[in-house]
Amino acid sequence: MARPREFDEREALTAAMQVFWEKGYEATSIGDLTARMNIQRPSLYAAFGGKEELFEAALRAYSQMSLAYVERMLGSGESTKAALQAFLQGIIDGPGGGNPSYGCLCVNTMVELGPHEPKFAAITNDYQAKLTDLFREAVERGVRSGELPARLNPALIASVLSVTAIGLSVSMKSNTERSRVEPVIKEILTLIE
């Protein structure tokens, strides 16, 4: 047909995602993006439409990636409690192996754009709902297997874990001193004993 793309669209999107993750939407310029994506300005517009569309794509990609990571974390291993503990600890140590200062792109977006951009709020709400679902399923499995007490309300515990995860993520963004919030994990997990 014609000249093919000289860059990998998926790689470029991942790079864009990282920039938005680190700097936020407003503080990220097109120049920041093209530099990290290693493409030229018009290529960005041709491939992704514009800053807003690119951000939407990056946010969706992040959401998928993060939820897959959570599912993997909570599904693996025999102990539900150990898995939950490890996941929450991961938020403090740096989500997905990244810097804890970056937090979670979805959480960051809830704060920066949630109240003013319904399109993005819908994505982050969906993210939070699915995250809570994954927690609920994990707790249900724990209850079924007998590891966790039967009196637990899995949906309720899941909401608590979701709020806690968000709180931990935000709390680490401006103060990365782990010891400050690390004991919180253990205390929260007494709720499932």
Add this chain to the structure above:
Amino acid sequence: MARPREFDEREALTAAMQVFWEKGYEATSIGDLTARMNIQRPSLYAAFGGKEELFEAALRAYSQMSLAYVERMLGSGESTKAALQAFLQGIIDGPGGGNPSYGCLCVNTMVELGPHEPKFAAITNDYQAKLTDLFREAVERGVRSGELPARLNPALIASVLSVTAIGLSVSMKSNTERSRVEPVIKEILTLIE
């Protein structure tokens, strides 16, 4: 000596605080500020120095105001547990009587500027530390009065409450459906039973 200010500096600062609270730092323009502060551009620079300095002043003012509000909430009333419950409920209903979509300016700032602006991170860290202190003191009072069990670790409970408050505030920003997180409060408060 000379011509006096035609506006009240405190009022103007409060107006600026509200704009930053609603829109965030980056998304707020000088025009947005002067419009809501009812002053002219050069007056803003003469009185506050610039956008960054104005934001710092607004952030400090918010921190003071918010901590005073928390202190009042947690100090009043006979029951520590009821006070904590009311405070957390207030986050969901709208902090300080405002819209819950705005969340808390300090929390918003942790997310938007925390990792990149040490000057502001210092202010928000101080805020969080003092908030946690107020929680700890409240729990200590509850323990001393016999309302709460003596086995509690007040500092630990305070950290949990602080993380929970942040999580609730953020969670409400992109989804103001109260019923989604309301039960979380009750469940968290079982930790002090």
Add this chain to the structure above:
DNA sequence: CTCTTTCTGTACCTATCGGTACATAATATT
């Protein structure tokens, strides 16, 4: 090999950003 189609790179567009110069208006002091 030629032509058509798509992508790349440079250069540029307008709008808006944070910040300021300057003339004018208003007050406290003398």
Add this chain to the structure above:
DNA sequence: AATATTATGTACCGATAGGTACAGAAAGAG
């Protein structure tokens, strides 16, 4: 009342924002 001093309002500054026009380069189809 005259003057010195500060605030106000308009108009503007350079820099940068997001976005695009256009010419040249590269690859498929014939």
